[in-house]
Amino acid sequence: METPMATDAGQYQDIQGRWTDIEKIINRGGPMADFVPDTKETPNIKNGIQNDFKILVIGAGGLGCELLKNLALSGFRNIDVIDMDTIDVSNLNRQFLFRRKDVGKSKAEVAAAFINQRVAGCKVTPYKCKIQDKDEDYYRQFKLIIAGLDSIEARRWINGLLVNLVVVDNEGNPEPDTIIPLIDGGTEGFKGQARVIIPRMSSCFECSLDAFPPQTTYAICTIANTPRVPEHCIQWALIFGLEDKNLTKPFDPKKFDNDNPQHMTWLFETAKKRAEDHNINGVTYKLTQGVAKNIIPAIASTNAIIAASCCNEAFKICTESSGYLNNYMMYNGVNGVYTYTFEYEQKEGCAVCGTNIVTYETEPTITLSTFLENISQDPRFQLKKPSLRSNGRNLYMQGLLHEATVKNLEKTFKELNVSEADEINITDPSLPGNLAIRMKIIYKKN
């Protein structure tokens, strides 16, 4: 799946004056600058941008194209890009690194090849894969990660990973070296947002999950009985049409794939028929695609504004030339232009960054009941009725699953397959919000 591309970045010599504008920033100090300015003899910052810092761009779509372009033109030369998607003809209006001949090819690969060819000295390495396919070691190498994603799921995943990579010492202070900042851009039509997440230091993506507008959904009874708009008909085809055994389908309804043109044509025809039966106009193939894939209209200029803000922050964080965004900028271009910057605060009890990982030393021969007793008496945790899960299995649960798990109390950790370095997730009504304690088990050495 992965196809890193080789370039000859090493041999490249810059034309004199190429980075004059950037040098003006990094060669001079200033009241907001928190660095020692570069000199000819010690071009440390420039070296950092051009050689040392590796930046990861997640997504090579509307935002991704802009991000790659901006980073490359700001002097960053060590860039990785991950995108699992292939180029669709409808991307070409705004994803300017792609041409008609590229339709069907990997977004990451085409975008990387374009930048490498266009910006001399820049080395973009593409990966056509899911972000979940890469391990922690891969993500550890980056100075900074910029995400231009369209899915909440992927954002949650990368956010969770980066928060987990941060090492927290016994006093609860994060180790600065293990913090990888995440700059997250997002657009939806004329609206967008750019934010800087410093894992464990500022609010994380999960902290603000509740603030996301829910996806447009319609009451199922409306869809079933009183459709009024074309979207109702398309949703009907998706929910009821697919299940209806009387409707012939050229595919297995359980394997419906909204990227398969044959499946989408069937969905469109079915929705159209439904619309005609209810005298509703406006079901088109494009709208069907939009509803089935939850596509939001993309505006090229919104992408440009948001990507520019993200790269601005990336440049400032890497060079330390000025203060960075604290920590959330929303942009609204629906009526005129409106932006607002505010500090999104860490949520107490956030399921990701509100849960501290604590290490706990014990023996493999300890029984679960003794362990429970020990942690309940430990003043660090303040537990009253703890429930414990580990490795996707229940150890001991209160409430509904009490009966099913009570027999585990007499078993030892060894019998319960709790091995060293395993994480035990503890929830307890006395912990506020979503807060859980994540306990890493270490076994005493004898």
Place this chain on the structure above:
Amino acid sequence: MFRLKELQKKQQQAAAAAAASNTTNGTDAPATTTTAASNTTEPTEVKRQNSNDLKEIRKQKSKESYFSLKSKQSSEASSNKRANPAELRAQKDIDEMELPIGCKVHFKDSDDILNFQLDIIPSDGLYQGATFKFSINIPNTYPYDPPKVHCDTLVYHPNIDLQGHVCLNILRQDWMPVLNIGTVIFGMMTLFLEPNPEDPLNIEAAQLMMDNRKNFEANVKQSLRGGYIANRQFPKLL
């Protein structure tokens, strides 16, 4: 705003102090000072680290913090077992849930807390005493997305169709992440205590409920006894 910078500086100072005291004592610096040393050697130099160095430092630190003597393999294996936020939230929901009277929850696989069955035995109203089975699935996007509910018992009900779709506002358009599994179960119980013909999924049943309450009630009774309604036989539940 510059909390990160402050933290970095504080650590550098501490490391410098530690290094100083180490040299006076003549003891060897512990392994952790690999980074501290590079920070303190050239105080005027901007701190910069090659991506590969950074990776090694980060790996090193996370190892030190968790387990001093762990092999590489097991550290990698354990990293994949990170609890997902949906599961963590479901654990808490299930833990703290107080089931309304007449509700029972079964886990087919008690370790899989994202999939379970719900039995509703209404203690009042038209459906009193019958048992209705539901399957509930918590998606990985929970609580951003609501739980998925399917009715596994064929029932004559204005808000549940014969395929088992359930019309309950909080399951779709009115879902909010602050709601939880308990509120959904409570909502399901409410459907049986007070069917709502305004949001029909079984249109015939809803229409009859509005037009002729008596006949509707008779139909419900007949369906629960295993009778036929509009040529469709219902399971005997009473």
